[in-house]
Amino acid sequence: MSQNDFIEHSKLAEAKQMRKRAEEDARLLANRIALLKQEEQKAIKKIEETQKKAQEILQVRNRNLEEQKKREDLRKQREQEDYEKSEQARRIREEKKSLKNQASQYRSTKAIYDAQTIKIARAENMKILEELKKEDLASKKQIKIQVKSQKREAEEKRKKMVDAKKKKVRKDNEKRIEIENKLRRDREDEVARMEQDELELIQRLQNTQLLQKSAYEDLENALGGQLGFS
Numbered sequence: 001m002s003q004n005d006f007i008e009h010s011k012l013a014e015a016k017q018m019r020k021r022a023e024e025d026a027r028l029l030a031n032r033i034a035l036l037k038q039e040e041q042k043a044i045k046k047i048e049e050t051q052k053k054a055q056e057i058l059q060v061r062n063r064n065l066e067e068q069k070k071r072e073d074l075r076k077q078r079e080q081e082d083y084e085k086s087e088q089a090r091r092i093r094e095e096k097k098s099l100k101n102q103a104s105q106y107r108s109t110k111a112i113y114d115a116q117t118i119k120i121a122r123a124e125n126m127k128i129l130e131e132l133k134k135e136d137l138a139s140k141k142q143i144k145i146q147v148k149s150q151k152r153e154a155e156e157k158r159k160k161m162v163d164a165k166k167k168k169v170r171k172d173n174e175k176r177i178e179i180e181n182k183l184r185r186d187r188e189d190e191v192a193r194m195e196q197d198e199l200e201l202i203q204r205l206q207n208t209q210l211l212q213k214s215a216y217e218d219l220e221n222a223l224g225g226q227l228g229f230s
Helices: 003-229
Strands: none
Touching: none
C-alpha cells in the first residue's frame, strides 16, 4: 500500500468514527428532551386546574359587578346620546364649510398637476430610448464574450478528458470520505438542533413554572375577594 493510499484510508476511518460519535450525542440529547417535555406537561396540567378554580370564584364576583356596570352604562349611554346629537349638528356645519374650501383648492391645483404630468411623461420617454440603446450595445458585446468563452470551454474539456482516468481512483475514495463526513455533519447538525430544542424546552418549563405560581396567586386573590362579598 502506497503512502497516499494509507493516508486516504486513515481519513475514511476517522470520518466513520466522528459520525458514530455524533449519532451517540443525538441519542442522549433526545432522551433529555423527552424528560423535559414530560415535566412541562405536568406543570401545564397543574396550571389549568388552578386557573379553573380561580375562574369559578371570579365568575360569581363578575356577575355582581356586571349588574352594577349595566346600571352605570345606561346612565352613560343617555349622556352620550345627548352629546352625539350636539356633535352631529356641529360636524354637519363644519363639513359644509370644508367642502366649499376643497372645491376651490381643487380647481387651483389641477392646472399645476396637468402641466407637471406632461413634463414627466416626456422625460420618461427619453429615458426609455436611452435604455434601449444601451441594451443593444450590451447584447452585441455579450455575443463576442460568449464566442470566446465557448472556445475556452472546448479546450478545457479536451484537457479534462485526458486527466479523468488518472483522477478516478482518487475521486472514488474522496467520495466515500465525503459520504462519511456528510453523515457526521448531518448528525452534528441534528445534535445542534436538538440542543437548541433542549434550551427552548428549559426556558418554556421555567416560564410554565412562573405561570403556575401566578395562577396560585390568582386563586388566593380570588378566595380573598370571595370572602369580601359574603
